[in-house]
Amino acid sequence: MTLNRRKFLTSATISATLLALDHKSAGAMIPSSSPSMITPIVISTWDFGVAANQAAWKVLQAGGRSLDAVEQGVWVPEADPTNQTVGYGGLPDRDGRVTLDACIMDEHGNCGSVAGLEFIKHPISVARQVMEKTPHVMLVGDGALQFALENGFKKENLLTKESEKAWKEWLKTAKYEPTMNIENKLYDKVAPTKLPGNQYNHDTIGMLAIDKAGNISGACTTSGMAYKLHGRVGDSPIIGAGLYIDNEIGGATSTGVGEEVIRNVGSFLVVELMRQGLSPEDACKEAVMRIIRKKPAIAKEIQVGFLAINKKGEYGAYAIQKGFTFAVCHAKQNDLTIPGKSYY
């Protein structure tokens, strides 16, 4: 990932108030880690989280369950063909196949997940059905597709003309190097700087919500790393890596180079750090620092961002690189994006 991929203020040291002022909902001046205890609340990764949060908010405002909120929230980017990093319209793998990863987790510790799922527009809903209708947690590839079709999901082509074009462009020069920072190389050298719909070649939506009853759920869904090796699975569908919820403590989710998140069991780590008393932002920061401390040279080249919320509705985020944003929605503010703090 490049450093200039998102519109943001460059200094992480600028006060939270000023950071909030850079955004279209500046009036609210919500700091980047909130001391407030506003629930219900929904937060999600990246700017495209704003629209997703609004869909989730409808459920929360009506007194619905956080599980329904996060599922319906992430349907928005999953169904959006201009979003080339999630669901329908996602950039394909090296072989031109759109393979989706998603997971969901509720307040009881129930969870479901799909990985490498093709032809289904809403992998998050398949993940939910894995959770609710099977004794298992995770289904992958053909098995996940078979399960989806058996449960009434429609088989659809998910490769849009735009994503096919981008893939064919990549194929012209693609030299597959399965290194840690391949996405960085792809991004810098091959992939378009900016894709249609103001989207980028790689980003996951991770969403965390607390409902009126105070229960926490989360969802995470992605098309994964663009032009990945067929069969590659990132952190996003892996419980504990891309998403983790503990209803006593809080929840966490991640975006960025999934391999590093998996190696550090990132989201579980963030929740455990909150259990030890860290604020959501400090917990995210410590999880990022683990990655940086273990592999400083590689960490310079890649992006990983964590987003977390605790039981009180306090939230925070931290990323390796600048440019990570997240969206917040609660009764007083429904369309805010906040630049997450970062190490670099």
Ligand code: ASP
């Ligand atoms: N974490 C995702 C993956 O590694 C990609 C992303 O968030 O950009 O598949």
